Amino acid sequence: MSLLPLRPGPPRSARPDVDENRSWWTLDRPPYVPSPALRENVVADMVIIGGGFTGMSTAWHVARRFPDRRVALIEAREIGNGASGRNGGMMLNWMNGVSSSEPELTRLVYQTTKGGIDDIVSLIEAEKLAVPYRRDGCLELITNPQRAEAAAKEVQRLQSWGISVEWLDAKEVRKYVRAEGVYGGIFDRSVGQVNGLALLRELKKKMPENVVIYENSPVLKVEEGQTVLVSTAEGSVRAPVMVLGTNGYTPRLGYFRSRICPMHSHVIATDPLPPQAWEALGWGAFAGFCDDLDRIAYGSMTPDGSLIFGGGGNYAYAYRYNNGTSYPEQAAQAGFEGIRRRLVQYLPSLEKLPLRRAWTGTLGVTLDRSCTMGVRGEYKNVYYALGYSGHGVTLANLAGKVLCDLYSDNHEAWKNQPFYQHSLYPMPGEPLRWVGYQLFTRLTGRSPRRRS
Ligand SMILES: Cc1cc2nc3c(=O)[nH]c(=O)nc-3n(C[C@H](O)[C@H](O)[C@H](O)COP(=O)(O)OP(=O)(O)OC[C@H]3O[C@@H](n4cnc5c(N)ncnc54)[C@H](O)[C@@H]3O)c2cc1C
Numbered sequence: 208m209s210l211l212p213l214r215p216g217p218p219r220s221a222r223p224d225v226d227e228n229r230s231w232w233t234l235d236r237p238p239y240v241p242s243p244a245l246r247e248n249v250v251a252d253m254v255i256i257g258g259g260f261t262g263m264s265t266a267w268h269v270a271r272r273f274p275d276r277r278v279a280l281i282e283a284r285e286i287g288n289g290a291s292g293r294n295g296g297m298m299l300n301w302m303n304g305v306s307s308s309e310p311e312l313t314r315l316v317y318q319t320t321k322g323g324i325d326d327i328v329s330l331i332e333a334e335k336l337a338v339p340y341r342r343d344g345c346l347e348l349i350t351n352p353q354r355a356e357a358a359a360k361e362v363q364r365l366q367s368w369g370i371s372v373e374w375l376d377a378k379e380v381r382k383y384v385r386a387e388g389v390y391g392g393i394f395d396r397s398v399g400q401v402n403g404l405a406l407l408r409e410l411k412k413k414m415p416e417n418v419v420i421y422e423n424s425p426v427l428k429v430e431e432g433q434t435v436l437v438s439t440a441e442g443s444v445r446a447p448v449m450v451l452g453t454n455g456y457t458p459r460l461g462y463f464r465s466r467i468c469p470m471h472s473h474v475i476a477t478d479p480l481p482p483q484a485w486e487a488l489g490w491g492a493f494a495g496f497c498d499d500l501d502r503i504a505y506g507s508m509t510p511d512g513s514l515i516f517g518g519g520g521n522y523a524y525a526y527r528y529n530n531g532t533s534y535p536e537q538a539a540q541a542g543f544e545g546i547r548r549r550l551v552q553y554l555p556s557l558e559k560l561p562l563r564r565a566w567t568g569t570l571g572v573t574l575d576r577s578c579t580m581g582v583r584g585e586y587k588n589v590y591y592a593l594g595y596s597g598h599g600v601t602l603a604n605l606a607g608k609v610l611c612d613l614y615s616d617n618h619e620a621w622k623n624q625p626f627y628q629h630s631l632y633p634m635p636g637e638p639l640r641w642v643g644y645q646l647f648t649r650l651t652g653r654s655p656r657r658r659s
Pocket residue numbers: 221222223224225256257258259260261262281282283284285286287288289290291292293294295296297298299424425426427452453454455456460472473474505517567568569570592593595596597598599600601603
């Protein structure tokens with residue numbers, strides 16, 4: 208034990224760069240009234256930065272487990288403004304960056320994420336949240352004959368380990384969707400799609416009284432110590448414990464600058480499909496699909512029949528010099544067009560279908576694409592869960608439970624998880640980071656995804 212008094216680190220100046228959520232999920236929602244901004248100096252037991260799945264699920268679990276502790280959550284704009292309110296909506300199993308060669312680890316990861324989806328669905332049902340969702344399965348489409356052979360074997364291996372995914376050959380895939388260039392598919396019936404923005408807004412209504420949410424309050428400075436002081440333009444929160452629920456935006460707060468790369472991801476969406484479009488697509492009862500390429504293409508169908516589609520090539524993703532986390536709509540037009548072309552390659556019958564919305568969201572990507580959840584800082588009072596690398600709907604909702612257990616010092620159950628206090632690899636700073644991104648993406652633009 209050190210006899211020297213622990214000194215707080217220097218204050219971290221945040222440089223918020225948070226643009227408006229223009230996603231399809233914001234359309235046709237009941238009018239939303241944000242909570243008042245932070246305009247006073249507050250003392251709390253926990254301060255959470257970020258009102259996405261990570262921040263809101265942490266507030267939910269901590270406030271319910273400790274009804275006498277005050278939780279303050281600070282969001283730069285409105286809750287669900289980040290990736291949680293802009294994503295493809297797919298609630299998926301597995302964790303990015305974790306390989307499936309070990310039966311025990313594979314079972315653990317699958318059961319954990321399946322349990323995470325169970326939790327989302329139970330929350331919606333138990334709290335009677337008005338959240339559109341479906342849980343009728345997703346398909347991974349295999350787009351090359353050799354990879355189809357390997358994927359069929361992989362399914363057999365997974366089944367022998369007790370994991371209930373199914374292999375569909377090309378003909379069987381067409382019973383779900385008439386997609387072109389597909390040689391088979393891996394079907395997982397336990398996954399689905401959820402409207403993340405609705406989930407957060409509905410959850411906010413049910414938040415226990417010991418949580419206070421401040422919206423339109425970008426954090427500008429963090430001063431660590433035995434207590435942490437988090438300041439905005441007009442107020443501050445002092446608390447013994449802070450939670451970073453800022454995923455891709457985290458480097459702008461001065462944390463994980465060399466470990467998290469903010470990546471911009473473009474997405475498009477249609478209006479509810481007319482009956483003739485449904486017929487031409489042959490869409491069966493299932494929530495969505497992705498392909499097997501590294502610049503993953505994915506499409507999901509909302510319960511009212513709108514198709515959300517993203518990814519598919521380098522044009523669908525971008526990195527902005529020096530960790531920029533906003534993206535000008537004008538600069539994304541070529542990306543939107545590239546995504547539309549990829550959509551039509553897979554589903555030619557949608558050629559003439561007008562798009563209703565196109566938007567961009569910020570992901571937090573790590574070098575090995577694994578996320579991490581843990582606690583850090585000289586006083587071990589800065590909790591974090593981040594780096595989901597585009598696969599965070601299930602995991603960021605699970606993060607609240609994990610961080611609450613860590614905070615309660617009751618975290619044995621999570622110790623074998625790949626994300627538990629996982630050390631992220633460093634990435635080079637600028638200008639090497641930008642150059643490295645350009646080179647890497649050009650060299651690997653059409654590569655198959657490493658199977659996990
Ligand atoms: C386009 C897109 C599609 C995706 N599709 C899928 C998918 O289909 N399936 C899947 O599993 N995952 C998907 N993801 C990933 C998934 O959405 C994320 O991993 C997850 O939502 C991360 O949640 P979070 O709460 O950690 O971060 P976020 O939702 O990004 O929340 C961070 C919050 O912090 C706030 N903030 C930032 N800076 C400050 C500051 N200085 N002060 C106060 N607040 C601040 C932001 O406004 C934001 O609300 C997608 C992501 C994107 C962008």
